[in-house]
Amino acid sequence: MRHAIENVWMLLPERKVGFGDIVIEGDSIAEVNLRPAPGAGATSLVLPGLVNSHCHAPMTLVRGLGGGLPLQRWLEEAIFPVEAKMKGEDIHAGAVWGAMEMLAGGTTCVADMYDFPDDEARAFAEVGMRANVCRVGLSFVPGRLAECIDFTSRHASDAETPVLVDFCIHSEYLTDENFCRELAAANRELGRPLHVHVSETKKEHEECIARHGKTPIAYLADTGILDRGGYAAHCVWCTDDDFRIMAEKNVALVHNPTSNMKLGSGFARIARAMELGVNVALGTDGPASNDNLDMFEEMHLASLIHKGVANDPTVLSAWDVIEMATKNGAKALGRGDIGEIAVGKKADLCVVDMDRPHLVPALDIPNLVVHSMHASDVVATFVGGKAVYDKSRVGAEFGGAIGTEKAKADLLASVSRLL
Secondary structure, three states: OEEEEEEEEEEEHHHEEEEEEEEEEOOEEEEEEEOOOOOOOOOEEEEEOEEEEEEOHHHHHHOOOOOOOOHHHHHHHHHHHHHOOOOHHHHHHHHHHHHHHHHHOOEEEEEEOOOOHHHHHHHHHHHOOEEEEEOOOOOOOOOHHHHHHHHHHHHOOOOOOOEEEEEEOOOOOOOOHHHHHHHHHHHHHHOOOEEEEEOOOHHHHHHHHHHHOOOHHHHHHHHOOOOOOEEEEEOOOOOHHHHHHHHHHOEEEEEOHHHHHHOOOOOOOHHHHHHOOOOEEEOOOOOOOOOOOOHHHHHHHHHHHHHHHHOOOOOOOHHHHHHHOOHHHHHHOOOOOOOOOOOOOEOOEEEEEOOOHHHOOOOOHHHHHHHOOOHHHEEEEEEOOEEEEEHHHOOOOOOOOOOHHHHHHHHHHHHHHHO
């Protein structure tokens, strides 16, 4: 099937803004036809689908729970007791609702870390969203090492599917050295990226140094678990030497500005990481610590934080931040076929209505994307050429086979049981 998105502005590779038509054939971009922009009348902008490189989508079930608590108290007092009661059907309901929220905001691909990954994978597939999922590595759970290896082994060859499977450990502090070395040995054959939390808090970072005599990144590198690359969330307290290891090992830094500030953790030194060759991507973290899945908001904060800290408005250009949310995220997740509007790439696209008071006049479109746009400005989202979100019909049928009302009812039923 061949169709076109016509008469639109678009964000193109090599940091260019163009005007014209995008021709889609099957699931890919077949043509990008450019022509001079009209003086008026072009009211839509097409971006590459946004990539949320670190999330816990089923935490829609506990959105906002424990607000105001620091990280460890938030986890131990508010989150862990509820998570202990969750079943597969709860995770499915939460993941569906999170996926719908992301698609409505132009996010077409997510790296998600949570329990019951088969139910998560099914949820993302049903809604029509790309996802990298994983079995979370926790060394204190009996049998979990075998589960991680088995889950990844069963799906590692599914390279052409919308839902991919990665290796994962939750963190240094919830695994031991043997667990990491065993997982690293298994991954020498499977070759999947690693999804991991790293140096989110000062306490976590310093306790690792006390335990191992080295930072979390240096310790993980020594176990071999970073040898196949991957993506590390947070990295708030990482050192320059950590960044050098990440660049060498092809480990991306996933910046989570909203979550890290809400929990009082600080924020990663991403400008320095980029200087040292680290691929920096962007993520929302979960909707319990954010409390939304709006990647436009993450772009906005990522831009402002580092300018303010440096007292320098030239730190991080609008294009730097846009690439963090698109092609850098795609690279982090091992998805070279998305993240850009270019011939041969998958037609994962986000369409924004530019005819809004806060987006007129469009004097500098990349600046508008980072500093003016909101998830609510998105009017359509395509994954593999298919319109999986259309604002004009959202109330009738949203996200593939699951209607909005059923998804909402399933979510609220789980919330009622859990809380």
